[in-house]
Amino acid sequence: MYSIKKFNLEENKTVWNLFIKNNSEGHFFFETDYLFYHKERFNDFSLMIYDKKKELICVLPACLGVVGKSLVETMAEIISHQGLTFGVFIFKDNLSFLEKRKAFFSCLDFLKKNKFTDLIIKPLPSYFQLDNQKDDSIHRLLNDNLIESKILRVEANSMIFLPKNEIDYQEINYQNYSTRKKRNLKKAYQSNLKIEETELATDFWQIIEENLKLRHNLLPVHSVDEIQLLKDRFPKNIYFFVVKDIENHSEILACSVIFIYQSTIHLQYMAATKNGKQLNALDFLIDKLIKNYSIYFQNIDKNEFTYLSLGISELRNNAENSINEGLFKWKEEFGANTFSHFVYQIDIPS
Template sequence: MQGAGRMIEIVPFTQSEREIWNALNAEARNGHFLFDRRFMEYHSDRFQDCSYIFMDEGKPIGLLPANIAGDTLYSHQGLTFGGLVVDQRVTSVRMLAIWDILLHRLREQGVRRLIYKALPSIYHRAPAQEDLYALFRHRAQLIRRDVTTTIDYLSPGVRSKRRERGVKKAVKAQLHFTESQDWPAFWRILSDTLQSRHGVAPTHTLQEIILLSERLPEAIKLYLAEQDSQAVAGVVMFDTATVAHAQYIAASEQGRDVAALDGLFDFLIERYRHSHRFFDFGISNEDGGRILNEGLVTQKEEFGGSSVAHDVYEVVVDTSAL
């Protein structure tokens, strides 16, 4: 290959590259602990791994966390996000070369589609959207868009009077807010809430979330609102270098009566103010992004958040180019 990509090669991930993978993810402009092998491997029995490492003159410069199902490569079905993870050496030209090499490999494998979950820019340590330009060049189609609600601590929105009243109600109820390891207590609240309201279970089982929190204690944390030493609400936080993200949110009936989540979010927003750029409440969409839960997104926006897009693209692999 000519130009900046002449020395780039694509290497299928194997366990022998585990340390190389994790080291690059930790240093990348757009690394995320979801791409750490300690996280990815908790559900390795459910997804056929088809991840790749990109090497330039023998040194790793990029990663693609991915799984394969039939004739489709996903980046990644088992993760909220996917996409190419790159270090400072991946210029726009090198990114185009990486895509050419990747698509050539997929053609050889008989892959006909690539589903690509782009990492939202709030998670970038430094700008890293070269992949979006490459997607455009390869005629990628946007097939899903969710919106997450995010507070930018450098330019926060105005908190509503309703949320302020909720915080005062929680204070009046003398709730105690704390980091906790009482995962079973919160998982009961979460499971009951999801089952009664939506007829579903949490994405992770209790055993899985405990396992992941033990593997990545600096990234996965539980915070509780307690009344009379009893958990009445909780939030599971996923912490990255730039974003404090609320992954799971739930309150018991007793907690809802005293606005426990309003009080807990007030506590958390202040806790992360000086260590992170963004506080993210998560998405408020259903049906592949086509439905916006207006009540839910309004509740989040009333804390001063605004929308960030989560985009998913489809690239049709032209197998006739072989």
């Protein structure tokens, strides 16, 4: 019989982090220093699953469902995890499928006893997994005939396959650029632009805030203090880059916050000023990252990357979950492919 334990930050932090760091799916955002940087926003209900030998074989980062800004007092819904891009059962490496299935159903039984009615999870996409560790067993579990589950939402993420060398870039990546993208890049490269890494979010955060406010009447998910805190905690996973105009007193024209997920470079935020848009500064930044990614991430122990993720193009707070077509097209003009992110709801039988 498997046993389930509710995570306690003071008691279980070390064990949890060790499990995450030794796991092929243990991305930095599952570590407690990320998971709890904004703990006041969520009522945590993360779980730890142990086998019959009392060995930790699975963890589930999770919190109680939130309606608006208030916590659901009935504890009817549990979400993995509302404070993260992804959230799912993280199984011990090399655990057999049948053992995963037992752990999965033991967890659902635990949630049932605790009066939960449904569990929402967002599995890691395949490109977040190492090539020799790719595993889609969670999707089989979600379609087991002993449970009822449904897809709540599908998000379209734009991905670029990174070149292995300059020849690959010229013959594959650059050839996949649209005619307009090539024209924009020609203008950008003639404009004396340069890319710099910065350690301070305050150098550029206003650009991101103004872009989101102007285009969507929204604020970034993170505040400037929060993104700086995360950068300081995870210096090998979070990077800040800006594009400057050399001829205009090094004016910042564009910026990006980049998260590193094993073999994937993910642009978490990107924005440009009015002048930056005229000079195609963001196109310049992305082209440089595609062509010279190994130069910009030299301090990473293993800088062998396969993908550049440009993120999703969904319209936030939109009931129909429609796509921002202009943004999506802009990404496709880099030759980006579409990978789907699935959000599942599992009904927990009463």
